[in-house]
Amino acid sequence: xxxxxxxxxxxxxxxxxxxxxxxxxxxxxxxxxxxxxxxxxxxxxxxxxxxxxxxxxxxxxxxxxxxxxxxxxxxxxxxxxxxxxxxxxxxxxxxxxxxxxxxxxxxxxxxxxxxxxxxxxxxxxxxxxxxxxxxxxxxxxxxxxxxxxxxxxxxxxxxxxxxxxxxxxxxxxxxxxxxxxxxxxxxxxxxxxx
Amino acid sequence: xxxxxxxxxxxxxxxxxxxxxxxxxxxxxxxxxxxxxxxxxxxxxxxxxxxxxxxxxxxxxxxxxxxxxxxxxxxxxxxxxxxxxxxxxxxxxxxxxxxxxxxxxxxxxxxxxxxxxxxxxxxxxxxxxxxxxxxxxxxxxxxxxxxxxxxxxxxxxxxxxxxxxxxxxxxxxxxxxxxxxxxxxxxxxxxxxxxxxxxxxxxxxxxxxxxxxxxxxxxxxxxxxxxxxxxxxxxxxxxxxxxxxxxxxxxxxxxxx
Numbered sequence: 111x112x113x114x115x116x117x118x119x120x121x122x123x124x125x126x127x128x129x130x131x132x133x134x135x136x137x138x139x140x141x142x143x144x145x146x147x148x149x150x151x152x153x154x155x156x157x158x159x160x161x162x163x164x165x166x167x168x169x170x171x172x173x174x175x176x177x178x179x180x181x182x183x184x185x186x187x188x189x190x191x192x193x194x195x196x197x198x199x200x201x202x203x204x205x206x207x208x209x210x211x212x213x214x215x216x217x218x219x220x221x222x223x224x225x226x227x228x229x230x231x232x233x234x235x236x237x238x239x240x241x242x243x244x245x246x247x248x249x250x251x252x253x254x255x256x257x258x259x260x261x262x263x264x265x266x267x268x269x270x271x272x273x274x275x276x277x278x279x280x281x282x283x284x285x286x287x288x289x290x291x292x293x294x295x296x297x298x299x300x301x302x303x304x
Numbered sequence: 305x306x307x308x309x310x311x312x313x314x315x316x317x318x319x320x321x322x323x324x325x326x327x328x329x330x331x332x333x334x335x336x337x338x339x340x341x342x343x344x345x346x347x348x349x350x351x352x353x354x355x356x357x358x359x360x361x362x363x364x365x366x367x368x369x370x371x372x373x374x375x376x377x378x379x380x381x382x383x384x385x386x387x388x389x390x391x392x393x394x395x396x397x398x399x400x401x402x403x404x405x406x407x408x409x410x411x412x413x414x415x416x417x418x419x420x421x422x423x424x425x426x427x428x429x430x431x432x433x434x435x436x437x438x439x440x441x442x443x444x445x446x447x448x449x450x451x452x453x454x455x456x457x458x459x460x461x462x463x464x465x466x467x468x469x470x471x472x473x474x475x476x477x478x479x480x481x482x483x484x485x486x487x488x489x490x491x492x493x494x495x496x497x498x499x500x501x502x503x504x505x506x507x508x509x510x511x512x513x514x515x516x517x518x519x520x521x522x523x524x525x526x527x528x529x530x531x532x533x534x535x536x537x538x539x540x541x542x543x544x545x546x547x548x549x550x551x552x553x554x555x556x557x558x559x560x561x
Contacts, residue, residue: 177347180346180347180350181345181346181347181350181352183346184346184352185345185346187346188346205539208539209538209539212538212539213535231349233349234349240454245397246528247447247453247454249454255349268554268557269553269554269555269556269557269558269560270536270549270550270553270554270557271352271553273352274352274353274549274553275536275546275549275550275553276541277352278545278546278548278549279540279541279542279545279546279549280541282542282545283541283542295541295542296541298541299539299540299541
């Protein structure tokens with residue numbers, strides 16, 4: 111009967127696969143560049159507090175903080191006013207940058223091995239890596255998404271997704287008392303002394 | 305958190321068995337609830353889900369959690385700091401490697417029980433390489449061999465998961481921290497498989513000194529365990545939920561490996 115679409119698919123498949131692997135490669139290269147940039151900054155700056163400030167512009171270029179915030183908050187996001195969305199994004203960005211900067215110990219350099227990237231869906235590539243830091247092995251997977259260029263949308267360390275982790279907390283806040291509760295809980299976390 | 309302490313475990317094992325037999329009947333209910341996502345994503349590529357824990361004891365768990373938090377802060381952290389101060393990093397690393405190497409039967413038996421015989425074979429190779437070329441496990445030579453560098457460690461909790469046993473309710477154990485009924489039972493199984501606990505089965509004078517390797521094992525694990533805990537806790541909006549989510553995600557990933 112109608113076999114034409116199937117035939118077309120079979121003929122196109124190698125091309126699609128090639129395209130998928132091409133995007134996987136592109137995403138991986140972008141990540142590689144981003145990580146190298148971050149490490150170069152971390153090497154130069156010894157003070158942790160200063161590191162967060164120095165890393166901010168670098169991370170803002172490579173990390174999709176808007177997407178991260180929206181997903182960390184979850185379905186409640188749609189009920190935020192645009193002002194609340196802006197405020198939440200700003201706070202969550204600061205929190206993520208600080209969390210990330212705090213992971214560096216001055217003078218210690220991580221050794222990163224990139225494994226084969228996997229294109230999960232159109233516009234999404236997961237890059238698994240192994241990280242050796244201070245003598246310990248960690249598995250770290252970067253989730254890259256196409257948003258006018260490849261950008262980091264999540265970091266999964268030893269199976270723990272940063273976004274899923276925040277969603278479990280922020281969704282609970284939203285269910286308790288809506289958008290204001292989410293924003294004030296983020297404000298508290300950002301204000302907490304390190 | 306799983307620094308094993310025998311007295312505590314002896315108390316916990318019967319309790320855990322009771323809980324497991326109870327949850328075996330309610331298991332189907334919790335597992336369907338856990339597998340059904342309650343929310344839809346915020347965009348087309350959003351595949352995150354918030355339903356991950358069965359936590360009927362949340363009130364009690366939160367109380368134990370804050371008790372543990374105080375204990376870590378005021379008792380365990382000072383001990384851990386003391387250990388870090390008197391023992392240089394390379395020495396601590398060597399000690400960790402030795403204990404990790406001795407724990408070989410835990411990984412070997414559980415790999416076998418899960419039908420992962422290739423992985424069990426790799427564990428044997430690792431044990432051989434590290435014991436002989438690594439001076440009794442002091443140096444982890446297997447890290448230099450690509451095929452042996454990243455062998456996922458199996459434990460009894462993962463074995464039970466492979467056999468189709470669900471987590472059961474989340475429980476925060478006193479001192480030991482986040483766990484589930486399944487993992488608590490697993491902890492007991494791994495306790496029996498770990499040679500450092502075998503001293504108690506001996507008849508001779510060795511029995512008198514059987515606590516020493518256990519105590520040493522507890523001490524040497526403190527810095528890393530506390531670091532893991534701090535990582536899950538710091539910058540959290542709700543530390544209890546952050547640790548619970550990290551615990552479930554991490555153990556799910558370990559089972560899938």
